[in-house]
Amino acid sequence: MSEPAGVPPGRVGERRPPAHGERTRELIVRTALRLFAERGYERTTMRAIADAAGLSVSNAYYYFRSKDHLVQEFYADIQHRHREEAAEALSRTGFVDRLRGVLHAGVTVMAPYHGFAGSFVGVAINPRSPSSPFSDASAAAREAAIGLFRDVVEGAKPAVDRQVRADLPELLWLAYLGLTLYWVHDMSYEQDRTRRLIDLATPFVGRLIRISRLPGMRPITTDLLWLVRKVRS
Amino acid sequence: MSEPAGVPPGRVGERRPPAHGERTRELIVRTALRLFAERGYERTTMRAIADAAGLSVSNAYYYFRSKDHLVQEFYADIQHRHREEAAEALSRTGFVDRLRGVLHAGVTVMAPYHGFAGSFVGVAINPRSPSSPFSDASAAAREAAIGLFRDVVEGAKPAVDRQVRADLPELLWLAYLGLTLYWVHDMSYEQDRTRRLIDLATPFVGRLIRISRLPGMRPITTDLLWLVRKVRS
DNA sequence: CTCCGGACTTGAACTAGTTCAAATCACGCT
DNA sequence: AGCGTGATTTGAACTAGTTCAAGTCCGGAG
Numbered sequence A, B: 001m002s003e004p005a006g007v008p009p010g011r012v013g014e015r016r017p018p019a020h021g022e023r024t025r026e027l028i029v030r031t032a033l034r035l036f037a038e039r040g041y042e043r044t045t046m047r048a049i050a051d052a053a054g055l056s057v058s059n060a061y062y063y064f065r066s067k068d069h070l071v072q073e074f075y076a077d078i079q080h081r082h083r084e085e086a087a088e089a090l091s092r093t094g095f096v097d098r099l100r101g102v103l104h105a106g107v108t109v110m111a112p113y114h115g116f117a118g119s120f121v122g123v124a125i126n127p128r129s130p131s132s133p134f135s136d137a138s139a140a141a142r143e144a145a146i147g148l149f150r151d152v153v154e155g156a157k158p159a160v161d162r163q164v165r166a167d168l169p170e171l172l173w174l175a176y177l178g179l180t181l182y183w184v185h186d187m188s189y190e191q192d193r194t195r196r197l198i199d200l201a202t203p204f205v206g207r208l209i210r211i212s213r214l215p216g217m218r219p220i221t222t223d224l225l226w227l228v229r230k231v232r233s
Numbered sequence C: 001c002t003c004c005g006g007a008c009t010t011g012a013a014c015t016a017g018t019t020c021a022a023a024t025c026a027c028g029c030t
Numbered sequence D: 001a002g003c004g005t006g007a008t009t010t011g012a013a014c015t016a017g018t019t020c021a022a023g024t025c026c027g028g029a030g
Helices: A021-039 A046-053 A057-063 A067-086 A095-125 A136-154 A168-185 A189-211 A218-231 B021-039 B046-053 B057-063 B067-086 B095-124 B136-154 B168-185 B189-211 B218-231
Strands: none
Touching: A021 A046, A021 A057, A021 A067, A021 A095, A046 A057, A067 A095, A067 A136, A095 A136, A095 A168, A095 A189, A095 B095, A136 A168, A168 A189, A189 B218, A218 B189, B021 B046, B021 B057, B021 B067, B021 B095, B046 B057, B067 B095, B067 B136, B095 B136, B095 B168, B095 B189, B136 B168, B168 B189
């Protein structure tokens, strides 16, 4: 599994001296993303990608160690667009409004890929896969995603209770991963169920957070947060 | 994707007139399971399975439409052994004790497969896969698994609050799926983290259930259950 | 201009899941 | 015993991800 002799042409977030290959690399990504959207992941062969980009298959493999690594690129792209799509929601003030908006933005951005997202998730769920959300390789994308939820929390007015503020972004991100799993399995028209889940669950989350600081609940909240911290990898 | 001309040699739970092929079918399953345990999923090729069982590859495909379908068989096996391993825990009385025991039993049974369980989960998470826990094909296995948690709930003394009793088994099963995901990603020695999570989280679940019927909590519990029902496929 | 090393490309193979058309086998019926 | 039919079985191909060894290309050193 060590890097091939040639060169490791850079992970997602990495910057290197501008080589000529950068162009080719981007061409491959763009072509792959287009074909994924057109025909789905499994039915887009590496040969098809190479053909459509006007290269040889082995050349594509010079830039991406495997088809999985292309998926990683896909995530980076989605992540980026999620941020953009979420901008409007982040201009609101209420915590629940912000959270709901950001979640809907995520669903909106992923929508075109719903048909074959299962394949992607299947790849990503494997701890060994570079595109696993917990892998070192996707550390950058993960930080960005958690950062989005940090914005949700920190920009909220009235401010979120201090006790939970630190842990909440990561928890929300985890919940978002869960929501994605739900979405993948959601076969309703235009994934309406997922939309509805967001609309129903976000006020509930807000309520729980508000309740969490009532005198009677404090010890439970404390214990739960302790559990969460204890259990985090 | 319709059945091949020959015959659909039966889904997991199905009974058919005892054909000769039944033997062969079981031979394949046993061989595959052994090889999976020995070398993992990906490195066990269909050719290797066929060789070890003394058949041709295409013959194996006569009995199993795909490698994924073999995974389904794997789940059925695990499920069965989970039940056996859980027997002792189900002889206890306290809800938390029972739940904890059943969860530990699950982890114990899965342990030998931890190294490559990621591949299995990756296959199963795809809604299209027959081995998805939500698929029609695994309805039987799913019912059995939920049944296990129903036993946990219904056999508990003192009895679990009536309000949540109906929904709890399915929720616990979902939580168990989540626990499995955690376990897959748990790289600690002998998955100790997962064990610890079980030990910490089960009393917590017990506490939440007890609290849920306090007068102040009732409306929240009701709303949450309503949400759960609304959101279930 | 020429040469060198590293960046980039490529066609040909290799592997493994899957399919297919053509056997072969088993067995009840005549 | 001979036959028909459906159940089994098989070798050979096909597809697609991946690897490999052998180039080709390009920019800077001399």
